[in-house]
Amino acid sequence: MPHDHDDHFHDGHSHDGLSPSGHPYRPDQDHKLTRWQAMEIAMRELLIEKNIVTAAEITATVEQMDRRSPADGAKVVARAWVDPAFKTRLLQDGTEAIKELGIEPGVLKLIAVENSPQIHNVVVCTLCSCYPRNLLGLPPDWYKQRAYRSRVVKTPRKVLEEFGLTLPADIIVRVHDSTADMRYLVIPNRPEGTEALDETALAALVSRDAMIGVALASQP
Amino acid sequence: MMPSVKVRVKDWYPPGHVRVPAYLRGKTGEIERELGLFHNPETNAYRQTGEKRNLLRVRFEMGELWGDEAESPSDILEAEIYEHWLEPADAP
Numbered sequence: 001m002p003h004d005h006d007d008h009f010h011d012g013h014s015h016d017g018l019s020p021s022g023h024p025y026r027p028d029q030d031h032k033l034t035r036w037q038a039m040e041i042a043m044r045e046l047l048i049e050k051n052i053v054t055a056a057e058i059t060a061t062v063e064q065m066d067r068r069s070p071a072d073g074a075k076v077v078a079r080a081w082v083d084p085a086f087k088t089r090l091l092q093d094g095t096e097a098i099k100e101l102g103i104e105p106g107v108l109k110l111i112a113v114e115n116s117p118q119i120h121n122v123v124v125c126t127l128c129s130c131y132p133r134n135l136l137g138l139p140p141d142w143y144k145q146r147a148y149r150s151r152v153v154k155t156p157r158k159v160l161e162e163f164g165l166t167l168p169a170d171i172i173v174r175v176h177d178s179t180a181d182m183r184y185l186v187i188p189n190r191p192e193g194t195e196a197l198d199e200t201a202l203a204a205l206v207s208r209d210a211m212i213g214v215a216l217a218s219q220p
Numbered sequence: 221m222m223p224s225v226k227v228r229v230k231d232w233y234p235p236g237h238v239r240v241p242a243y244l245r246g247k248t249g250e251i252e253r254e255l256g257l258f259h260n261p262e263t264n265a266y267r268q269t270g271e272k273r274n275l276l277r278v279r280f281e282m283g284e285l286w287g288d289e290a291e292s293p294s295d296i297l298e299a300e301i302y303e304h305w306l307e308p309a310d311a312p
Binding site: 109111126127153154155156157158169172173174175176177178179180181182 | 239240241243255258261275277282285286289291292294295296297298299300301302
């Protein structure tokens with residue numbers, strides 16, 4: 001029976017296992033479970049059998065984790081731009097301040113650091129991949145890679161240049177290594193010419209990378 | 221330990237789980253702020269969760285960390301260090 005899609009063969013020749021858009025197909029998971037996969041399934045099934053959690057609760061929690069995105073962090077930054085009193089509270093105690101926006105910090109202990117015309121902040125975790133997930137969602141792959149982690153603490157200006165951000169020599173670069181319990185949010189400088197914008201429009205200018213400190217806020 | 225006090229990170233290499241990056245050991249900086257008590261990761265990693273230690277943010281100059289290789293010696297690096305890893309900067 002002829003199949004109605006042409007992913008695998010065109011005119012009888014293979015495209016080297018690539019999809020029509022040029023991406024490799026992921027192999028099916030036909031290998032044996034790893035130890036930790038088996039442990040996860042065993043633990044999950046036990047918790048459900050013993051009525052400690054339900055499968056629906058686990059799914060809901062995973063969905064909640066997947067919903068986290070940089071949009072929450074951007075809301076915090078936009079509020080800090082328009083409300084100086086909020087910014088002061090955010091800089092004093094980030095964990096408490098984000099609750100004002102309805103963001104539940106959970107285990108997050110937040111330190112907000114503010115860029116200025118004299119200072120540019122950038123965040124890293126040299127030891128692993130600590131990241132304010134409750135505010136920014138999952139970290140980008142490069143944030144977890146050794147190249148970024150080892151280089152940004154020694155040659156931050158070079159690394160920022162590779163991201164397209166060249167800083168003048170008279171700006172101090174301040175690198176924050178998340179070595180222990182705190183997580184960091186960079187408040188980028190508010191772009192010029194944004195006086196008329198409301199908080200929602202301002203938040204749209206704040207990218208994930210700007211809140212890590214490898215970019216600036218976008219121009220409107 | 222109070223903000224702006226000069227401290228040196230101990231040049232220790234104990235076995236086990238520690239959260240003091242090697243590039244900061246033996247380096248001198250100043251206290252940026254105190255963060256309060258947190259579980260000591262060196263015991264927490266082995267499920268001994270009772271022990272809490274004072275955690276501080278320490279500010280270093282890049283010139284101190286990297287010497288002649290520093291890209292811009294007056295740039296700053298800040299990290300969280302547990303108090304038992306810190307000693308006065310003038311300690312022998």
